[in-house]
Amino acid sequence: MANTTKTIGILGGGQLGMMLAKAALQLGHTCVFLEDAPHAPASLYGQVYSSEQLDEFIKASDVFSLEFENTPIATAKLLATQKGGIFPPPIALTVAQDRLREKALFNELGITTVPYRAIHSLDELNQACDELGLPLVLKTSRGGYDGKGQFVIHTQSDIATAWHELGKATTEGAMPAPLIAEGFIDFEREVSLIAVRGQDGSIGYYPLVQNTHTNGILIKTVAPAPDVEHLTKSAQENIAKILEKLDYVGVLTLELFVTKAGLIANEIAPRVHNSGHWSIEGANTSQFENHIRAVLDLPLGDTSIVKPSVMLNVIGTYPDESRLLAIDGVHYHHYHKSERDGRKIGHITVMGDKVAEAEAVLDER
Numbered sequence: 189m190a191n192t193t194k195t196i197g198i199l200g201g202g203q204l205g206m207m208l209a210k211a212a213l214q215l216g217h218t219c220v221f222l223e224d225a226p227h228a229p230a231s232l233y234g235q236v237y238s239s240e241q242l243d244e245f246i247k248a249s250d251v252f253s254l255e256f257e258n259t260p261i262a263t264a265k266l267l268a269t270q271k272g273g274i275f276p277p278p279i280a281l282t283v284a285q286d287r288l289r290e291k292a293l294f295n296e297l298g299i300t301t302v303p304y305r306a307i308h309s310l311d312e313l314n315q316a317c318d319e320l321g322l323p324l325v326l327k328t329s330r331g332g333y334d335g336k337g338q339f340v341i342h343t344q345s346d347i348a349t350a351w352h353e354l355g356k357a358t359t360e361g362a363m364p365a366p367l368i369a370e371g372f373i374d375f376e377r378e379v380s381l382i383a384v385r386g387q388d389g390s391i392g393y394y395p396l397v398q399n400t401h402t403n404g405i406l407i408k409t410v411a412p413a414p415d416v417e418h419l420t421k422s423a424q425e426n427i428a429k430i431l432e433k434l435d436y437v438g439v440l441t442l443e444l445f446v447t448k449a450g451l452i453a454n455e456i457a458p459r460v461h462n463s464g465h466w467s468i469e470g471a472n473t474s475q476f477e478n479h480i481r482a483v484l485d486l487p488l489g490d491t492s493i494v495k496p497s498v499m500l501n502v503i504g505t506y507p508d509e510s511r512l513l514a515i516d517g518v519h520y521h522h523y524h525k526s527e528r529d530g531r532k533i534g535h536i537t538v539m540g541d542k543v544a545e546a547e548a549v550l551d552e553r
Contacts, residue, residue, distance in 0.1 A: 193217055196483060197249025199263065201228035201236055203523040203532070204255035204460050207468070209233035211476035217484065220248045222263075229524045230255075246270050253438060253483045257284045257458050258331065275387075275437040275483045280458035283434070287329045287368045290455060297429040299453045307367040310351050316369040317347060323372040326350045330365045336404070340372075373452060375445035379413050380463040381423045384439045384478040384488055385431045392478060392491040393424050394471060399443075399463050405530060409499040411466045422451055430456060439464070439479040462501065465535050469519045470497035498543045502534035505553045512549050515542045 194217050198205045201223030209219040209230055219234045222245045226236055237245035242263070251272030254264070257280075264278040283290050294301045305316040307326070317324055322344070328337040339350040354367055378401065382394040398413035399406055427442045441461035443454040464475035473481075473489025481488055505527045512520050517540030525533045538546050 194250040194484060195220055195248060196480065197222065197245055197252045197267070198230070198255055199252070199259040199267075200255035201225065201230035202255060203229045203525070205230035206233055206523070207465075207476045207521075208253070208255060208460065208479060211474060212480045214477065215480060215484075215486070217480065220245060232524060251275070251483055253479070254281075255459055257281055261285070276440070276458045277435060277437070280434050280436055280440070280456075284456055284458045285330055287327060287455070288366065291368070293430070293433070294453045297426075297433060299426045299429065300451065301453050302373050303371040305369045307355070307369050310347075310355065313347060313351055313355070313367070313369060317341060317344070320369060320371040325370045325372060326354055327368050327370065328354055328365070329368045338404070373445060373447060375447050375452070377413075377446050378443065378454075379416065379419075379423075379446055379451075380409075380441055380443045380461065381427050382439060382441045382461055382464045382467075382475055383424070383427045383431060384475070384482055384491070385436050386482050386488050387437050387485045389432075390488055391428055391431060392488045393427070394464060394467060394475065394491045395493055396420055396423055397463055397466070403530070405501070405503060405532070406462050407501050407503065409463045409466055411470055411497045411499070412493060416446075419446065419451055426451070426453060438482045439475050462532070462535075463499075465521070466497040466499040466537050467491075468521070469537050469539060470494055495539050498538045500536045500538065500543075500546060500550060501532050502536065502550065504529050504531060504533070506533060507536075507549050507553050512536065512546065515545045515549070516540060517542050518546055 196219045198219050198221050201221035205221055206229040212219050221230045221236045223236050224238050252267040252274040261281050264274055264281055267274040268278055283293055288306050291301050291304055303320055307313050324341045326339045331337055339353050341350050378399045379396050381396050384392045395412035396416045397409050397411040400408040439460045441457040445452045460475045460479050467474040472492055478489050512518055517538055519537040522534045536546055
């Protein structure tokens with residue numbers, strides 16, 4: 189019997205939702221979106237419902253998922269009780285939205301993290317600086333991404349400034365949420381591991397990839413990461429522990445630091461991830477298709493690499509499309525977003541040895 193077409197209701201309507209919808213269409217299914225920006229990128233591929241149209245969104249969907257981890261947990265919990273449920277489960281959002289809870293989960297599972305402290309006051313921040321040493325990274329425990337919501341304390345004179353920037357108290361004098369102070373680590377590079385878990389508990393692993401950030405924003409991913417054979421087993425074991433603990437279904441990303449002592453876990457992203465965009469052309473089954481497969485309880489696809497790839501983010505302004513596409517091995521993805529400083533508005537995947545040429549085009553914008 190032929191499969192019945194299903195509609196996946198996705199929380200969020202950005203470029204990740206757009207790429208999920210494209211993957212779903214390939215498999216004969218459709219997506220709708222809960223998103224308050226009516227002309228968000230995903231609107232090109234499915235109906236967009238505002239938060240005031242939640243009931244209509246639920247009626248239009250057979251099963252639910254998400255494209256952004258900072259979605260309201262209350263909404264995710266509600267959708268977990270509807271029709272086919274929501275994947276990944278709300279507990280994954282609860283963990284990912286709170287850095288202190290996330291670090292505690294890692295430590296509970298025996299996954300190495302940087303030393304850290306919960307910070308509720310300026311006195312506690314001073315104490316953490318003494319105990320963990322400087323430099324130290326102070327972050328909001330909730331919110332913040334792409335480098336936002338954090339301050340690097342280099343010297344004692346930075347402490348008051350960091351507290352003023354991030355430790356904003358309410359009028360009653362109580363902080364809305366604790367901060368987290370993380371010991372600074374000497375790492376060699378940043379890598380990430382993307383895995384997908386099906387409803388039957390099966391797990392597929394993409395290769396470890398190497399990431400380069402500027403001002404907290406991912407600008408480049410190399411797939412596979414060079415010289416990581418000795419790290420792959422450990423990374424896979426760690427992400428498997430997280431997937432199984434959370435009874436996770438869908439794509440999950442684990443961001444890691446490579447140090448002389450081994451891997452240190454940074455954070456998880458319970459969704460398809462920027463460092464996996466290369467997989468659209470570079471893997472046998474993209475992260476987007478595998479997420480759709482997991483959500484719909486379909487067999488997972490082959491995660492192995494077709495050809496080594498480099499993904500470059502398009503940040504702020506669009507490049508010369510003609511010049512890019514004249515380079516052999518370039519695949520260009522436009523997100524249909526307006527230009528803005530620091531905004532991810534597209535990405536390029538280069539398959540072959542023409543990365544420098546593509547980077548030159550981006551640099552000349």
